[in-house]
Amino acid sequence: LTADILVVGGGAAGCMAALAAARRGAAVVLLERNEKLGRKLYITGKGRCNLTNCCSVSECLAHIPRNSRFLTSAITRFSPADAMAFFEELGVPLKVERGNRVFPVSDRASDVIDALLRGLRRAGVDIVRGRAAQLIVRAGQACGVRCEGGEELYARAVILATGGMSYPATGSTGDGYRLAGQAGHTIVPPRGSLVPLEAEGCAAMQGMSLRNVALRVADGAGETVFEEQGELLFTHFGLSGPLVLSASAHMRSGAAGYTAFIDLKPALDEKTLDRRLVRELGGNGGRSVGHVLEALEPVRLIGTVLAQAQVSGQQRAGEVSRPARARLVKTLKGLRFAVTGLRPVEEAIVTAGGVEVSEVSPKNMGSKLVKGLYFAGELLDVDAYTGGFNLQIAWSTAHAALTFS
Numbered sequence: 525l526t527a528d529i530l531v532v533g534g535g536a537a538g539c540m541a542a543l544a545a546a547r548r549g550a551a552v553v554l555l556e557r558n559e560k561l562g563r564k565l566y567i568t569g570k571g572r573c574n575l576t577n578c579c580s581v582s583e584c585l586a587h588i589p590r591n592s593r594f595l596t597s598a599i600t601r602f603s604p605a606d607a608m609a610f611f612e613e614l615g616v617p618l619k620v621e622r623g624n625r626v627f628p629v630s631d632r633a634s635d636v637i638d639a640l641l642r643g644l645r646r647a648g649v650d651i652v653r654g655r656a657a658q659l660i661v662r663a664g665q666a667c668g669v670r671c672e673g674g675e676e677l678y679a680r681a682v683i684l685a686t687g688g689m690s691y692p693a694t695g696s697t698g699d700g701y702r703l704a705g706q707a708g709h710t711i712v713p714p715r716g717s718l719v720p721l722e723a724e725g726c727a728a729m730q731g732m733s734l735r736n737v738a739l740r741v742a743d744g745a746g747e748t749v750f751e752e753q754g755e756l757l758f759t760h761f762g763l764s765g766p767l768v769l770s771a772s773a774h775m776r777s778g779a780a781g782y783t784a785f786i787d788l789k790p791a792l793d794e795k796t797l798d799r800r801l802v803r804e805l806g807g808n809g810g811r812s813v814g815h816v817l818e819a820l821e822p823v824r825l826i827g828t829v830l831a832q833a834q835v836s837g838q839q840r841a842g843e844v845s846r847p848a849r850a851r852l853v854k855t856l857k858g859l860r861f862a863v864t865g866l867r868p869v870e871e872a873i874v875t876a877g878g879v880e881v882s883e884v885s886p887k888n889m890g891s892k893l894v895k896g897l898y899f900a901g902e903l904l905d906v907d908a909y910t911g912g913f914n915l916q917i918a919w920s921t922a923h924a925a926l927t928f929s
């Protein structure tokens with residue numbers, strides 16, 4: 525099978541790259557290992573697909589901690605506003621929610637995939653099922669791939685859009701790293717970003733979620749790297765939930781030395797919280813401290829609060845000393861958990877690391893090492909915070925691929 529352009533991977537970036545190339549008049553083959561396109565897209569935004577963020581180019585770049593300079597050209601040329609216009613025109617009406625997050629009005633990720641599929645068919649893209657196993661390079665020129673079953677697909681240019689290695693059940697198992705490696709590309713070691721954290725002392729609270737708390741994460745030197753209010757979840761291994769996933773993207777040096785502090789009462793400053801404690805403890809002087817704290821916090825949290833504040837739960841509330849009360853206030857405003865690790869990359873929302881961007885042209889995503897080879901999406905060493913920015917990276921890099929070539 526021969527085409528002008530072969531796109532490997534039918535996820536967000538691959539579908540967009542194939543569609544953009546076909547609309548420019550190229551004969552395009554899109555190779556996807558799964559029966560269906562966009563399996564990861566299907567689960568984005570809890571099945572609602574937060575497909576971009578309604579913000580300016582500079583705000584978008586500010587939400588990309590890794591290699592945003594490399595992405596400046598691509599995101600300027602296909603901005604969040606362009607992505608919104610593109611999908612509206614493709615037949616997906618959009619709405620903007622909290623934090624400028626953009627979703628389909630229908631709240632269905634499947635509508636985004638269906639629209640892309642319709643667009644691909646209309647543009648005449650040939651969708652082929654198969655798993656690329658080897659890149660075919662002849663005389664320094666990428667000219668196709670060999671599939672798992674031995675079938676060979678040839679094209680004048682190959683765009684690799686195989687994604688990272690997170691949520692491998694969706695098909696993104698890191699094949700692209702091997703394919704790019706065959707062309708001599710450096711692969712920055714992949715690791716999880718937007719990933720749950722392993723932390724000590726969380727097992728007793730397993731399964732419990734906390735709403736309206738604030739999470740602060742400090743590095744080994746005590747510098748705050750993340751602070752936000754929202755929701756988190758205790759698990760058997762440590763901490764998860766939206767706040768924690770967001771925090772992990774700011775932990776650029778892995779997990780070493782970080783501490784998570786949970787402010788259980790973000791709406792109250794220390795003074796106000798102390799007054800509340802004086803009232804609760806004083807008004808229930810004969811009862812145990814543990815019992816009295818139940819008015820303030822979920823029962824399963826109280827043992828940890830007392831242990832960290834070094835206050836005995838059996839002690840009578842009326843006998844709590846002023847220093848002990850101060851320790852309780854401090855603990856309620858910053859329950860501490862030493863982070864011991866990030867969960868494996870497979871459990872991460874996105875994969876940090878990937879194809880080293882200094883070996884790729886920021887103008888057209890072309891390989892600087894091998895002619896005819898291009899990249900798009902999460903396979904590249906780029907990643908962003910939550911809010912629709914990771915998909916925007918996929919759309920923008922896909923759009924840039926093969927332009928100015």
Ligand SMILES: Cc1cc2nc3c(=O)[nH]c(=O)nc-3n(C[C@H](O)[C@H](O)[C@H](O)COP(=O)(O)OP(=O)(O)OC[C@H]3O[C@@H](n4cnc5c(N)ncnc54)[C@H](O)[C@@H]3O)c2cc1C
Pocket residue numbers: 532533534535536537538555556557558561562563564565567568569570573574575576654655656657685686687688690691694695696697698699700872873874900901902903911912913914915916918
């Ligand atoms: C649970 C979850 C929720 C998310 N929610 C959001 C969100 O709301 N907003 C947001 O911006 N981002 C979100 N993300 C991140 C976003 O989904 C990814 O960044 C994005 O999908 C990356 O696009 P991609 O095309 O580069 O890779 P993928 O979407 O991973 O697509 C890669 C495709 O390549 C195929 N493939 C792999 N190897 C081969 C091979 N050898 N041969 C042929 N095909 C192959 C795969 O099957 C897959 O279909 C979420 C991620 C997860 C896991």
